[in-house]
Amino acid sequence: MSVRSPSADEIAPTPAAEVYDDQGVDRSQIRAYLELTPRERLQRASDLAAYFRRLQELNGVPRIR
């Protein structure tokens, strides 16, 4: 199997202006979240909270409020 290096075009980073709005918010994340049901959104938030709680227990990471 041959391996080739990607061309500059293939790895060119997306300009920041195409990703973030003028407040620095990635709108594509919001649009993706809006496709989920409210229940799915809350479940994700809950999973993340459980993850942070576990980190806190393991490492004493301060609670973010």
Place this chain on the structure above:
Amino acid sequence: MASLGFVEALEHLRRAEVELIVVGMASAVLQGTPAVTQDIDIVHRRTPANIERLLEALASLDAVYRTDNRGIRPSASHLLGPGHNLLKTRAGDLDCLGTIDADLGYEDLEPDSIEIVLGAGLTCRVLELSRLIEIKQRAGRPKDLAVLPVLRATLDELRKR
């Protein structure tokens, strides 16, 4: 301690027919904001009948005050007041708030809340995003101001739909 999650906590409360409005970042999440929150904030209706239902639901979630190590359970007198009850439950942290902002209770916030579907036959009232933004703007703490851009962007995306 938490063996259940936020979804189960809200389901529990609503199945017990507790009248409540989800406020804070959990309400933003439910409306489409991709954000992190470590608890659910609710404003409950402070009538004796609703407090009774809330107490029953909290007991079944093993709720105790999380700021005190003695495992104190909330009582009716605690929940009837305007203060904030910061609880830990087996479904995560749950804040039962008598009032928020400038002493706004359930009845004050209800006109600016919407009902969302949580699951089959189960709905839940949440504070509208535009009102949440106003409240966070007024609170003006760094942590409130930090989330304003993503809240405003979510509101903007919702209005485009």
